[in-house]
Amino acid sequence: MKVLMNAGPWLPVPPRGYGGIENVVATLVPPLRELGVEVVLASVGTSALPVDELLSVYPDGQFGALQRPYNQVCGVAQAHLHGVVRALRERDDIDLVHDHVEAVGLATVAALGPDAPPALHTLHWDLAKHPDLYGGFDGGGRVRVNGVSASQLARAPEALRAHSVGHVHLATPLATGADRRPRPAKGGYLLILGRITPGKGQDLGARLAHQYGFDLILAGPVGPYRDPADLPSDADNPDARYFHEKVAPHVDGQRVRWIGTVHGQERDDLVAGAKAVLAPLRWEEPGGTFVVESLALGTPVVALARGCLPELVDDGHTGLLTDDEDELAELALAADKIDPADCMAEAARRFTPARMAMRYVELYSLIRDHVFMS
Template sequence: MSLTVLMNAGPWLSVPPPGYGGIENVVATLVPELRKLGVRVVLASVETSTLPVDERIWVFPDGQFHALQRPYNQVCGVSQAHLDGVVRALRARDDIDLVHDHVEAVGLATMAAMGPDGPPVLHTLHWDLAKHPELYGNLDGGVRVRVNGVSASQLARAPRALREHSVGHVHLSTPLAVDADRRPRVEKGDHTVILGRINPGKGQDLGARLARQVGFPLVLAGPVGPYHRPADLAAAGDEARQNPDVRFFYDHVAPYVDGDLVRWVGTVAGRERDDLLAGARAALFPLRWEEPGGTAVVEALSLGTPVVAVARGCLPELIEPGRTGLLTTDEEELGDLVLAAGLLDPDECRRTAAARFTPAVMAERYVGLYEQVRRLAPRPLLPTPT
């Protein structure tokens, strides 16, 4: 395949990221499989990104995620500076067949504003589409700019103007799904895991309360705001409470964290994360929002761990009740379902992951969308005259 794609991952974290980084992990999973299919990838990220690609574009030397804690008027130019670098690169060359953009809001707006002489664009929507109603409700990307979701349920809730630009959805994947059906069984412990950034939408307060109420061991694994380890949060003192996720943790989660039945271990990655998930009785998702993608869901299944969740967002698309997990619309039932999850077959979880959620499956789907977007917008990029 002769296709050059500019993959715009944004300026916030390196690719792959050092630990938690949802969008950056998606890009790091997708790109190697695209290159196996013959796609040439130009990565727009930060200089410290280490993902093997064919070419790199950057404005910032390091990830700028830390800047998000500063006041808006000090940080509002970060995304714009990165996008300005991307646009300058696009206008200076004629070899980019398509831009695959992952930068929330400003990426879509900038690509649409390039006008009819810009390249075809596929903008992936990784987030809650109830945000940015003025942008999404009035989007006009012409025939050149298209979007895709990461689940059907996410797109079903999108404003009409955004849906009219959609070319469908692609479920997220994980490298853990590769040959997951051949992975030997891991001895299960009695703990349950909630994996992900601690915030109100993820519902860690509900999970912690139910763990204390029902009596099952619970491990909370994920950062609180910018703090990846309990020691880092403790050292930050009262100033850390300026961050809303930190306030949520202290006010609503920490009262249940006793270091015994309920533990917060901070960010886990790599082998540590895999061992924690693989040995768990269940992965718990006590959601209070419409989860759009569910990376942690497919990771859990790949490691043979059933999912127990509130049936919101993409969860009903990813989970087969009674086979790979248990879903409910009543959050108070989650505690009893955690206990029942031990009856589900870990092998069934792994078989499902190997069939549905490998990076190769995701990449093949994206290549199909690239071709569709290019057919809809055949006009090539015109380089700036010199």
């Protein structure tokens, strides 16, 4: 089977440091190819993931454009997608499109017409607050949808759920233990790993760190800015405003530190050395790559029980969950009662790339052989 995997124009695959969708694609493609799936990757020119073929419109990632007005964001996505559509019209060797680009991607794939290959669109965001994003979607009869968690799918607009083929949890290569090497001993700090953005709740975590007296490291970009030194004090984008207004007042460089984006071994060691990864979520986390990565690195997850967290974290066994913000701080202080070995064993059982790839191959076959042949 030959699959066109559309990862969008935002970042190369694999991404350097932060990258949500691109990380998912980088995790999925190698085991898919091991299972015999040929992969044509639609991404940007700097993508270095080994694939059978790379299609690109933009030479490099357009991540910075995501902070521009919505119509400009759509313009970038559309230019990328027109390239994909052009390629699909010119060739007939693609059996299935696996699309990861939000609304615009789906609309474009749906508009390809009856001769286009069938498509699977993976939802990556929480869509409950964006019911219009996919308004009136009927998939043109060619598109099926999957979620990255049951909770995400349950919150998706009905128009999408009507075309759902289920959910597939995210995975991480760290879960295989192939890269197992001595990790740093657990330090005394807690870590929030992810974009600095209101949904991830860094402001709440930072406030609790001061109030309850624990050390907290914030790792991740603020909008397009990866390093603290690069962030202008007058940066005009929503995440920068959130950082300056709500998070920065708590960042004192001691109790609470923002270290910018981390990647590779530095990221893994930072996660492995944390007492716990903290998730003071203010949104319904849709898929939570950081959750499966933390467990794989033997670090329990202490979180507000929102979105996919109860599906991924076994409360009391691989992490601690609560609905209460103050109790979250108390649980953070008690995180060392979770055994890191239990976290790693659970990740090895549930969150390996091979397992994720097998689930996707099942969905590809279902779509190709049953949905569109019946």
